[in-house]
Amino acid sequence: MTRKKQVLVIGFGKDHCTEVAYDAAYQVGLEIAKHGAILITGGLGGVMEAASRGAKDGGGFVIGIIPQDDKEMSNTYCDAVIATGIGFARDFVTAYSADAVIVIGGGAGTLIELSAAYQRKTPIVAVKGTGGVADRFVDEYIDDRELEKILSEDSPEKAVSRAISLTNLE
Amino acid sequence: MTRKKQVLVIGFGKDHCTEVAYDAAYQVGLEIAKHGAILITGGLGGVMEAASRGAKDGGGFVIGIIPQDDKEMSNTYCDAVIATGIGFARDFVTAYSADAVIVIGGGAGTLIELSAAYQRKTPIVAVKGTGGVADRFVDEYIDDRELEKILSEDSPEKAVSRAISLTNLE
């Protein structure tokens, strides 16, 4: 297997994304591209769009995995669009496709992706100060089974470096 | 539409279910049956099994919605088994099928079902003192959109009464 590392970025959707989170997501996307990794997102707005824009500006490759059955519903910064047609159950598809996860803000949907990644013991790094789920679960386990601690870093650069260093791929 | 109310019970799976949670779940299942509602669960062990046993002892009807594609993988207290074959993405199917949700303990999987129900603004009642997710999110919203508050009651009886009173069905 010679495939590149796949880093998933999750966080606020378009309906409640803050400027702080949007900017952090752009930087995270840019850094992922610089590291030569593939960016995976849920393919829609807010943090998903911002990270995709950053990765494109950094010359990276972006895969958007959307809930709808119509590829045209994705944001316009995707190199490839996976149209699942399974609604928000696609949160499992994004989570399972990640070698590592970066969390920027986020609400209930982000919490679902985070929990799904946790169940598979995938490395998760939150960007501190971006609000929502990213700040709520810092340095904690999701449940009493303590499968994988949610790590945190105070900058996009550090978060991406750490996430990539923790992947199982060589 | 003359269908009965469908109450979903979620919580600890078999691998980390406590005796307190198991007993509470049995009582919750029994109460749901007494109210003439249909019990829906994820069809496996722990809280899912306990609630199903209670509902059967109360003469109720139980539907287990399992991750596997083989109906034989369910617990033996189901009147009907829905074999989804979609893995833990079935957490969305249980959540969307609920007119109301009762939470008893629970870990990451429970948090996923809870978040999915929250996104649809389905009434959610936690049984206090059962640990895990049920105690962690009491009287809170899952995210800043404040779509639906997680309510709580200190007994199985009260939790079931309140959950059923909050359903939209007549």
Added chain:
Amino acid sequence: MTRKKQVLVIGFGKDHCTEVAYDAAYQVGLEIAKHGAILITGGLGGVMEAASRGAKDGGGFVIGIIPQDDKEMSNTYCDAVIATGIGFARDFVTAYSADAVIVIGGGAGTLIELSAAYQRKTPIVAVKGTGGVADRFVDEYIDDRELEKILSEDSPEKAVSRAISLTNLE
């Protein structure tokens, strides 16, 4: 396990259902109820609705498993509604939940459910003369692996009797 047999009825949706198929589906639903089995359908119109009406008139129990995330989208003849939210991928959920399948007419969606049931070697009986998929694949295998032959009968009564006699449940 003391659960009842679960018989899935598949066929033409509302947009291209014939009167012949609708009438046959009603009779099939009625017979399933008389045999004391649970009727499972995709929960929408056409053959799904007709079979559900028949089963209700026969005093049976009907579970509708719909593509949408909103239970209100089902037809009004369901005793329980499973809202999957996974779109037409729910064709796998209906197929996997069946102890036996009855086919009445049907197009591409019916062919998907049929193929999914075939892959699990679930007994399948087509009602002859109802058109579409039911007449196209009679007494054939879906593919060269010959996992399970599509059987056929020339009346709803015989189709139901045969389907139920072929289930693995006692």
Added chain:
Amino acid sequence: MTRKKQVLVIGFGKDHCTEVAYDAAYQVGLEIAKHGAILITGGLGGVMEAASRGAKDGGGFVIGIIPQDDKEMSNTYCDAVIATGIGFARDFVTAYSADAVIVIGGGAGTLIELSAAYQRKTPIVAVKGTGGVADRFVDEYIDDRELEKILSEDSPEKAVSRAISLTNLE
């Protein structure tokens, strides 16, 4: 939107793939790469593996969308692996992600993907002489709604050219 065209190749799985189909799939993958399109497959063996090998030899980009929740289950010729965790319901994800579909042999699973693509009116081209589904449905519609005719060509080169010419993307 500047994304490349996404061509899905479907057909026999590893358990019943013929040499004729395997060779045709390799050529199809090679041609897709030459046209600068992205190859999408179900990520496993047989036709999926052969097409992926061809695309890699042609310098193309391959995305494998697998049923499992573990990326390691894919074949080793993928540039990116989407691990859905939803079992064979992933047949809808592959179908919905396609701008065009090429069919090479194939059994029940192939028929499901074909039917899902048909429901969305996605262009479908079968490679003649490769057996199974590819030869069975040539120049036909899947059902009476006649949404999209299954086209055919007698060589991998022609099939790829035609499929790509029929996509809606510019």
